[in-house]
Amino acid sequence: MPEAVEAPVILSNAPGSFPRSVLAERHPALIKKVRDAFPYGPRQHRALDALLTQATQGVIEPLGPDAHDRQLWEAWGSEYVGLSWFDAPFLWAESYFYRQLLTAVGYFEAGPWQGIDPFRPFKQAELHTEEADEELAALDGLTLRPLGEQRQALLLGSLWGNRADLGFAVGGGAAGAADSRLVADDSALLWSLLPEGGAATLCLVADNAGRELLPDLILVDHLLRHRRAERVVLHVKPYPYYVSDAMTADVIDCLRRLTGARGAAAEVGERLWSAMGTGQLTVRGHTFSCAPLPYADMPDDLRQEFAEADVTVMKGDLNYRRLVGDQLWPATTPFEERTAYFPGPVAALRTLKSDVIVGLDERTEAALVAEHGQGWRTSGTHALIQARR
Numbered sequence: 001m002p003e004a005v006e007a008p009v010i011l012s013n014a015p016g017s018f019p020r021s022v023l024a025e026r027h028p029a030l031i032k033k034v035r036d037a038f039p040y041g042p043r044q045h046r047a048l049d050a051l052l053t054q055a056t057q058g059v060i061e062p063l064g065p066d067a068h069d070r071q072l073w074e075a076w077g078s079e080y081v082g083l084s085w086f087d088a089p090f091l092w093a094e095s096y097f098y099r100q101l102l103t104a105v106g107y108f109e110a111g112p113w114q115g116i117d118p119f120r121p122f123k124q125a126e127l128h129t130e131e132a133d134e135e136l137a138a139l140d141g142l143t144l145r146p147l148g149e150q151r152q153a154l155l156l157g158s159l160w161g162n163r164a165d166l167g168f169a170v171g172g173g174a175a176g177a178a179d180s181r182l183v184a185d186d187s188a189l190l191w192s193l194l195p196e197g198g199a200a201t202l203c204l205v206a207d208n209a210g211r212e213l214l215p216d217l218i219l220v221d222h223l224l225r226h227r228r229a230e231r232v233v234l235h236v237k238p239y240p241y242y243v244s245d246a247m248t249a250d251v252i253d254c255l256r257r258l259t260g261a262r263g264a265a266a267e268v269g270e271r272l273w274s275a276m277g278t279g280q281l282t283v284r285g286h287t288f289s290c291a292p293l294p295y296a297d298m299p300d301d302l303r304q305e306f307a308e309a310d311v312t313v314m315k316g317d318l319n320y321r322r323l324v325g326d327q328l329w330p331a332t333t334p335f336e337e338r339t340a341y342f343p344g345p346v347a348a349l350r351t352l353k354s355d356v357i358v359g360l361d362e363r364t365e366a367a368l369v370a371e372h373g374q375g376w377r378t379s380g381t382h383a384l385i386q387a388r389r
């Protein structure tokens with residue numbers, strides 16, 4: 001079927017725009033934060049200085065000749081080399097920034113800094129807050145509630161966990177704001193895709209580690225334990241990305257955090273630990289998970305995996321941008337239309353932290369605009385649950 005509407009791809013060059021502030025303000029702030037968090041040597045300091053200058057004042061440069069993924073990045077967008085970072089698609093430029101940050105700190109290079117996650121201290125700090133303690137302790141009370149209530153509370157916990165994104169914190173966003181609302185709620189449809197005893201395979205495409213991944217894992221445990229899913233495949237990033245995105249190491253940290261807790265949280269941790277052992281819960285780190293491209297361009301093997309799932313749940317803002325396309329769609333464009341290419345049932349759990357949105361009804365959009373102007377799109381105060389069969 002031909003596309004009903006095309007929409008401008010989001011770039012970062014419009015003065016005063018959200019994407020421009022990410023490149024011009026968040027990225028420099030992040031470089032500083034990473035630099036301050038590690039005792040890097042002169043080589044890394046020089047490389048970080050060079051990245052700061054290149055990404056804010058220079059043009060996009062290719063990866064070095066020895067980069068293991070140079071060819072991949074050429075295929076993903078050699079046409080952007082030589083452009084100002086602000087003139088490349090926002091999604092592409094942000095992804096490439098994270099890739100180049102890893103080059104600067106020596107993440108991929110053989111040597112003592114190889115494999116040292118530059119964002120680990122921030123992810124770790126998140127896991128060991130009083131709030132995290134309280135959230136885990138609250139599970140004791142929740143397990144006494146009726147199952148349907150537990151399930152919905154855990155779904156909302158996983159959804160709002162997406163507010164705990166460290167990139168957002170670097171940008172001074174409104175995480176924790178009281179003014180929190182759902183602009184779309186397809187949770188009933190989502191539950192109908194995971195009927196009790198239906199032996200479903202769920203693909204959960206994770207977003208952030210720490211305070212988001214904990215409630216994601218707790219939800220997974222609930223689904224497995226109460227037979228809403230028989231198997232869960234958790235997709236994580238193969239390397240550090242968008243500050244706080246979860247990798248396998250972060251899954252392990254969360255499982256240890258759970259097993260080291262008390263009461264119901266510890267039981268969740270133990271069950272999930274065993275589920276990893278039996279293969280009921282598996283972790284995948286596909287290269288495409290860090291690609292600067294929409295899911296419409298996914299490779300065949302990943303398409304096949306999603307096709308085999310009974311439902312794929314995409315967590316977070318970045319996955320949403322990639323799912324529906326990082327373009328300025330009219331907000332009332334149907335979610336079903338934008339995800340028609342996806343090879344199976346799909347749902348999105350996302351707090352709103354960038355300009356992209358589809359699937360709203362006219363009244364909802366008008367009410368949001370009347371109350372907040374366009375601020376609701378990026379403030380993290382609103383959220384959505386969207387799904388299609």
Ligand SMILES: O=P(O)(O)OC[C@@]1(O)O[C@H](CO)[C@@H](O)[C@@H]1O
Nearest residue numbers: 022165167168316317318353354
């Ligand atoms: O995917 P996440 O963690 O929910 O959000 C990632 C994010 O913070 O990164 C971008 C800005 O850097 C925004 O589009 C988005 O809000």
